[in-house]
Amino acid sequence: MTTKNIDHIDAPIVRQKLSDQVFDRLWAMVQSGELSPGDAMPSERALMQRFNVGRPAVREALQTMANKGLITIAHGERSRVNKLTPGIAFDQVDDIAKLLLSAEPSNLENLKQFRKILEAGSVQIAAKNCTANDIEELRTLVEVQRSKLGQDKDFIEADIAFHVAIAKMTNNPLVQAVTQAMLSWLSAYYKPVLHWSGREDRTLLEHARIVDLLEENDVSGAVKLIGDHLSRSDPLYEPN
Template structure:
């Protein structure tokens, strides 16, 4: 009996795509930075050296360098050689800043989601801050509180000082990721702040609660600080609304 020919196995594979030269140069430079061959502060090899090293033309090198610069990975200065930046959480969040604002504008319900995240994040942040704060942190918070008091007749200045106060609470945590995330989140929220014609004493309440938060941190009272923060944000939530609301 004649044997049937073996059937070919069905294998799903992605098609091979041809990469742009600039993308390949970008990938090589990225690998050098990730591996530590090029560290923070190091000078990037000149365009001519990169052209010779990768066997590509000047346009491919320049496009790759511009792509790295747009991501905040390197700094290109006119008349000077490019240098590798020290990567931080702030640089990383700056890359999603415009997309985050677009996301909030496109879907109004995301603003409520962001406010929910803020409550979770800041209530946890003040717990850490109560344990880690320094005397310098307390002085900084009191200085910001005084600044906010001086802005009572200036709504925009009052809210800007409010943002700086909450950012300083994150600074007191000693966690650089919390600091960067909190500042980015507050910046996004400020885009949606709608000042009310009559605050009915809201400014005074805000100042009182900020004073109490400082006192909780001074006493290293993590539970008290977290409970007050939740109440504080529950009260301020209505001040941030979508233009579609």
């Protein structure tokens, strides 16, 4: 008999909170399909009777479900089960990721590097798969960003929308969700260099050129330009 990883056998048994037990049951109902996306959750009274617990345990369990993005609680209406998406999953690590970045400044550089790797891969796939509708959407986003010139917060939000749209063109919801989360985390460190004249105009020119290369299905050109584009923007993101 192996003795590997059996230290926990003699550890004290911790009594689980009633609300945690109710949460486990509710989660099992979602996993089994008993509760499907869009379904109304059973009433609090029905859950109290089914699990033989009081209202506080049920309410706490439902709140935990909501905090994890599993259900949506609406006042005056029954809670409903959410469709599980990559975006919901990344929302759960949002606070931890932000804490990790603030606690260790070197992680900002790691995130910048990861962005280059991810977006190079995204643009490579996008250049092969893009459609006329994709190109039209990207050109519209470039013009939206142009309308935000001189408005730092709005300009960076439009910038994020452009890059997320390219990630969407991979037809991979995980890539899109990671890109959205990553750029959201980076935006907190956006420090526009006011004396760097023309930086916004250059961003717009490069975005427009990226769209041209995608439309031409120029994989190598798009990959090179996105790499140069992100390297140039690196100094705009600095530790707080």
